[in-house]
Amino acid sequence: MNAKKGYYITLTAYVAILAYAVYYNIANGYSQAMFMCFVSAALMVVAPLAFKIMKWKPVYEIYTLTLVFIAIASLFGSSLRFYKLYIFWDKLAHTFSGVLGILFGYILFCSLKKVAFADKKDVPLLLIFVNAVNISIAALWEQYEYLCLLIADYDAINHYSSGVHDSMGDIGVCIIGGLIATLFIIQRYRSGKGNFITNIYEKFYNLNIKK
Structure with a gap:
């Protein structure tokens, strides 16, 4: 199955x-979850819209990964109330976000250098950079949730029931997901062979950066 077909099946x-x-949600009268359905509908076009705005050629693997994450975090988590029904769901979403955070950091690092893959001498810096990007995204997201509490009294971080434990746990599992994804980057530079994580960027490079 090619990447484009896989994306449209996922969509x-x-x-x-x-x-x-x-x-x-209509049948059960869940008004907040019903509102999140509209959010989930809007979010599903985020990746294609971003590519269109930047005038990039589509990379369907990125579209699919982004859509799967949105499904976990918004569609299932909020619209179908999985966050309330399954205590582990929030941590699953944050773990997966760590994988995407590393992929974003890897794309950013290599794009800034305008290379398909980094020189071996740059690998230590690359590994620090991608994990710093991932941790920064996780921390900024928790700050956003904290602002929701301060401004709208919407307790997305479970402050009243768990104190700092929910936020620290979210950041922790995001780091774990990121470290797992980092292993794929290490494998790429040790073996010289591409893998799912690094091949996504190399495809992006060939379509949108390579002269």
Whole structure:
């Protein structure tokens, strides 16, 4: 299966689940979850829209990964109330976000250098950079949730029930997800062979950066 077909299959499944979420929330009178259905609908176009704005050629692997994360975090987590139904769901979402954070850091590092892959001498800096980017994203997200508490009294960080434990746990599992993804980058530079994580950037490079 090629990447484009895989993305459209994922998108079709996403839309079908979203339609069910709308029905489920109307039938049960879950007004907040119903509002999140609109958010989930808007978020599913984030990656294609960003590529269009930047005038990049599509990389369907990035589209698919982003959509899967949005499904976990917004569609299932909020629209289908998995955060309330399953105590582990929040940590699953943050772990997956760590993988995407590392991928974003890797794309950013190599894009700034305008190379398909970094020189071996730059690998130590690369590993520090991608993890710093990932941890920064995690910390900024927790700050956003804290602002929701301060401004709107919306307790997304479970402050009243867990104090700092929820935020620290979210950052912790994000780091763990990031370290797992980092192993794929290390493997790429040790073996010289691409893998799922690094191949995504190299495809992005060949389509959008390589002269």
